[in-house]
Amino acid sequence: MRAGLPDFRLGSVLATSFTGTLSERHGDAVERIPTPQRLVDWLAVYGLAVDSCSTAQLDLARELREAIHAAATATAIENALPAPAVHVINDRSAQGRATAILTLEGERQWHLSSASCVEDALSVIAADAISIISGERDGKLALCASPTCQAAFFDTSRSRTRKWCDMNTCGNREKKARFNANQRKNPRSAE
Numbered sequence: 001m002r003a004g005l006p007d008f009r010l011g012s013v014l015a016t017s018f019t020g021t022l023s024e025r026h027g028d029a030v031e032r033i034p035t036p037q038r039l040v041d042w043l044a045v046y047g048l049a050v051d052s053c054s055t056a057q058l059d060l061a062r063e064l065r066e067a068i069h070a071a072a073t074a075t076a077i078e079n080a081l082p083a084p085a086v087h088v089i090n091d092r093s094a095q096g097r098a099t100a101i102l103t104l105e106g107e108r109q110w111h112l113s114s115a116s117c118v119e120d121a122l123s124v125i126a127a128d129a130i131s132i133i134s135g136e137r138d139g140k141l142a143l144c145a146s147p148t149c150q151a152a153f154f155d156t157s158r159s160r161t162r163k164w165c166d167m168n169t170c171g172n173r174e175k176k177a178r179f180n181a182n183q184r185k186n187p188r189s190a191e
């Protein structure tokens with residue numbers, strides 16, 4: 001982690017972890033990839049290592065992020081998909097050359113066409129977004145119950161009743177807020 005920069009919120013789903021690089025969208029928004037280098041750092045965490053990133057490539061990444069956010073949110077609330085967002089996702093998906101590689105240990109790795117190709121990494125993220133928005137993967141898109149967050153997340157719980165994008169951040173904060181509200185309503189219960 002670099003001093004002074006917001007840390008990453010890492011989830012198990014690539015596309016919604018990527019949209020989570022802008023958090024608290026309905027509160028005091030936190031930009032977690034404020035510089036090209038931070039995008040490089042983020043991609044490395046997800047096995048999409050690139051050597052460098054230009055500001056133009058960071059712009060492409062943020063455009064894709066907002067498109068995924070818009071399409072995933074629409075899906076979660078069962079609205080029609082926004083056409084401009086779908087175009088951006090499809091463009092990014094089409095304009096990258098990343099290859100899935102099966103290792104002898106039985107794991108999938110991504111090989112990018114060149115180490116400078118942020119576009120290749122973005123195509124992997126776009127394809128991941130397509131797989132969850134299309135309903136191809138087992139799970140359900142939902143919106144975080146935190147009013148200042150409302151991030152779209154991919155619920156893979158068996159009951160499909162997950163409420164928060166992240167238990168450690170939004171989940172804990174909401175639980176604390178509810179506990180404090182109860183204490184105010186029933187001050188005696190704390191004694």
Ligand SMILES: [Zn+2]
Nearest residue numbers: 144149165170
């Ligand atoms: Zn949340």
